[in-house]
Amino acid sequence: MHEQEPHDSMVAHDKTSHESSGSKSLKKTSAGVIALLLVGVMMFLPTNFMIRSPGPVFNTLGKDEGKDVVSIDGAKTYASDSELDLLTVYVQGGGQNRVTIPVVLEALLNPTKDVVPEETIMAHSTSSEQQNQQNDMMMTSSQDLAIAAALTELGYDFKTWLTVADFSNELNSKLLKKGDRLLKYEGKSVSSLEQLKKALDANGDQPATLTVGRADKQGDYKNVDVAVQTQAAENGERQLGVFLGTEHKFPIGVKFGLSNVGGPSAGMMFALSIIDRLTEGSLAGKHHVAGTGEISADGTVGPIGGIAQKMVSARKSGATIFLAPAGNCNEVVGRVPEGLNVVKVSTLKEARSALEKIADGQDPSSFATCE
Known part of the structure; x- marks a missing residue:
């Protein structure tokens, strides 16, 4: 019986070890599951990033939903064979519409998209509705400034x-x-x-x-x-x-028929379309031109956001010439789609002059570009 005790003791010890090992294994499994769950939850938490991707394209000399994008009353207008596209960008995230980590990761891997901190586009305290209202106001202001810039360029008094x-x-x-x-x-x-x-x-x-x-x-x-x-x-x-x-x-009436588009970046293209309509011939000949840029009443062209995405949209729509604000050149370099000639402009006068020369046969690649 004395000899049996060590044996019994050994059996008892082996059993205890087996139970302890199983408990540790269960704990490890539980910890792994919890970690996976936490990772899964974190993957779908909202982030403070916003994503820019290429948006719709509109010919300012054409129509949108059956309405002229730009129409003029009170002055003689002329038909044009040119295409003068304004460009838009889809923006995801921000405000009450925050994007999750998987969406951000997909955008990082997509060369046509950009991921930017929310504060570079909108203030943290701004709601999505407030941002939309601000964009609508900026669009209205850009249209007014486009008329002023175009009429100033053409010598109208107002x-x-x-x-x-x-x-x-x-x-x-x-x-x-x-x-x-x-x-x-x-x-x-x-x-x-x-x-x-x-x-x-x-x-x-x-x-x-x-x-x-x-x-x-x-x-x-x-x-x-x-x-x-x-x-x-x-x-x-x-x-x-x-x-x-x-x-x-203004001495003439100009109406804009574009809907569901906000922001100030269409100003230059609106101004060019007004100039084209108020002058004989086609401003850019039969060329397909796209462009972007804020406009001031004196014709200064300012930088905008999302120019890389706008160049992608321009090329996909068939444009071969792209008018880019000089202030955006650092974002243009290295991201120009094949087949798109970028012409750098600082003023409405420069943009108009470039298009007139291109219409007369000058090679678009001969103009100043972003380097």
Whole structure:
């Protein structure tokens, strides 16, 4: 019996070891399952990235859903054989529509897409609805600026006013109204933003008389004198505490029939289409041209987002010439699709001149490009 004890003891020990090994194995399996579950959950958590991909293309000299993309009243217009495409970008993510890690990984592997931090496109506090509203406002503004730039390029005269768009603080919020046209400051005509800034700085912290044109209920404007105050900004410049906008009164009517497209980047192509319609012949001959760029009233062409995706869309739509803002050249280099000639432009005048020369037979590849 004494000899049996070690044997019994050994049997008991072996059993204990077997149970301990099985328990550890179960724990490892459980930990692995939990880890996989956590990875699975993390894969579908929303991220703070947004994805740009190629979007639809619209010929500004054509139609969209049966409507002319650009139509003009009050002036003689001419048919054109050119195609002048504006380009769009699909944007995923941001706001309440955040994308998950698998979507981001797919975009990283797709050469036609770009993944960018959300804050490069929209503020974290901005909702998707607010962003859409901002894009709609920017589109409306770009259309107005496109008309101004085109008519300036063609030598038309039209009226322009600086207006009160909104208030940045309460300094003059009870004296001025949204939509007020700024006419005179201390008796001198307000002709431009730069001229107004100089006048505000020259007057310093003293009260001043601002004459505004204010619409009544019937829409008629009457001159009103307002005693306004200014305050110094961080850079020392005097400010009225308002956000300024621009209003134009054009001698012709221009309507835009494009729907479900926002943002400011169609400005240059809108302006070129207006020029084409108001001048005889075809601005780019029978060439298929695409392009992008913000436009200012004086014809300056500014950079935009998503130019790589827009070049992809341009080539797929059949364009062989692409007008790119000079400010986007660093994003153009190395991403130009085969068969697309990129022409670098800084102004509407440069863009118009390039297209006219191309229409006359000049080789598109001979123009300045992004290097």
